[in-house]
Amino acid sequence: MTVQPKDESAPSRPTAGRANRPQPGQDWSQWPTYDAAALGFRNYWYPVVWEREIGDKPHAVTLLGEKIVLVRKGDVVHALHDRCPHRGVPLSLGRREFPGTVSCPYHGWTFDVTNGKLAAVLTDGPESPICGRVSVKTYPTAQRLGLVWVFVGDDQPHPIEQDIPAELLDNDHVLGGKYDIREGNWRFAAENGFDEGHAKYLHNTALWRLFKVMPAWNKTRVEEHGPWLIRVQDEVHWDAHFPGLGTFTNKRWWKRMPLPDAPGKGKNVNPVIAGLNLPGFVSIRLPGLLRVAYPDFIHYEWYVPVDADRVRYVQIMVRFEDGPKGLLFKAKYLAAIRWLFHGQFTAQDAWMVDVMDAPPEKLYRPDLSITGWRRMIEKAAPTPQPHKAPPNGC
Numbered sequence: 001m002t003v004q005p006k007d008e009s010a011p012s013r014p015t016a017g018r019a020n021r022p023q024p025g026q027d028w029s030q031w032p033t034y035d036a037a038a039l040g041f042r043n044y045w046y047p048v049v050w051e052r053e054i055g056d057k058p059h060a061v062t063l064l065g066e067k068i069v070l071v072r073k074g075d076v077v078h079a080l081h082d083r084c085p086h087r088g089v090p091l092s093l094g095r096r097e098f099p100g101t102v103s104c105p106y107h108g109w110t111f112d113v114t115n116g117k118l119a120a121v122l123t124d125g126p127e128s129p130i131c132g133r134v135s136v137k138t139y140p141t142a143q144r145l146g147l148v149w150v151f152v153g154d155d156q157p158h159p160i161e162q163d164i165p166a167e168l169l170d171n172d173h174v175l176g177g178k179y180d181i182r183e184g185n186w187r188f189a190a191e192n193g194f195d196e197g198h199a200k201y202l203h204n205t206a207l208w209r210l211f212k213v214m215p216a217w218n219k220t221r222v223e224e225h226g227p228w229l230i231r232v233q234d235e236v237h238w239d240a241h242f243p244g245l246g247t248f249t250n251k252r253w254w255k256r257m258p259l260p261d262a263p264g265k266g267k268n269v270n271p272v273i274a275g276l277n278l279p280g281f282v283s284i285r286l287p288g289l290l291r292v293a294y295p296d297f298i299h300y301e302w303y304v305p306v307d308a309d310r311v312r313y314v315q316i317m318v319r320f321e322d323g324p325k326g327l328l329f330k331a332k333y334l335a336a337i338r339w340l341f342h343g344q345f346t347a348q349d350a351w352m353v354d355v356m357d358a359p360p361e362k363l364y365r366p367d368l369s370i371t372g373w374r375r376m377i378e379k380a381a382p383t384p385q386p387h388k389a390p391p392n393g394c
């Protein structure tokens with residue numbers, strides 16, 4: 001699928017959650033925590049890049065509106081505020097003069113990547129009096145699942161294991177994945193992921209679904225299970241007859257009939273997935289992680305806020321196997337799943353997130369998935385803290 005070009009004559013989209021609010025009940029004022037979270041929730045661990053991407057050169061990223069530079073020292077990737085305290089040049093434009101340091105490209109202020117302290121000033125000699133008196137902010141980092149994770153926040157970091165689904169930490173698995181930066185606020189991406197109604201219509205043109213039928217409509221509710229909110233299907237309808245109009249169905253003669261009504265049911269269920277006892281296929285949790293479980297593999301996607309208008313969309317597909325079955329899955333991922341699911345299928349989601357313009361909004365019955373997510377956030381999420389610029393040296 002091709003992402004449609006934007007209409008150049010259209011007015012630019014207002015910042016998500018800050019649009020006109022002409023009608024009470026159509027805006028987000030009843031979700032004040034959510035409404036204020038345009039830059040996401042601080043004090044969580046977020047996946048950012050693949051470990052293998054960080055080599056000798058500093059790597060710039062933006063997370064929750066903060067400019068951060070990732071720098072490798074041996075096996076460990078460190079994160080610092082991407083701003084030299086001298087004159088504000090990005091450290092990500094600099095280079096590594098000495099092991100374990102990054103030097104600003106302008107005057108060569110050189111920082112220890114482990115603690116952010118100014119270790120040397122190349123253009124002021126070894127006796128530079130400012131040395132040791134200036135530092136840049138550092139961010140806690142970790143490496144899990146082949147990804148670099150950064151804790152963005154003001155509190156002491158909690159163990160990263162709290163922010164990664166336990167099944168990924170406790171079981172052998174093989175994974176494939178990709179990430180990209182997409183247009184739109186992270187909340188729209190998250191709501192799209194958990195949106196009950198859209199897949200049956202938007203994705204019925206996706207190649208990923210070419211041989212698999214999707215329902216025409218469902219009756220659904222949401223249930224909280226630990227940190228997760230799960231969509232549970234009470235009714236699944238394969239055809240819908242609209243008097244005077246006709247019939248809507250996703251059934252086609254060449255399509256296989258459907259999955260059972262929960263991922264742990266049916267034949268050939270992976271024991272790890274069966275052990276999760278999920279009452280529905282799709283789950284979401286803070287700070288913005290979606291899990292779509294199939295009987296034999298699970299897709300996860302993280303909506304990592306870049307700024308108010310862009311999201312880092314991190315997708316992984318996991319099979320809980322090792323040995324030949326795991327290798328076969330990896331080959332299948334690289335040959336097909338990466339292009340069909342993590343490519344064309346989720347590009348349809350990216351297209352909608354990019355072009356939508358809400359609030360105001362008028363929700364319909366399946367949107368209880370969206371309001372359930374907002375309600376959970378009002379109950380469970382920390383109050384978003386305004387972004388404070390990291391200290392500019394001390």
Ligand code: FES
Pocket residue numbers: 084085086087088089104105106107108109
């Ligand atoms: S601006 Fe970085 S060393 Fe001068």
Ligand SMILES: [Fe+2]
Pocket residue numbers: 192193198199203349
């Ligand atoms: Fe979708």
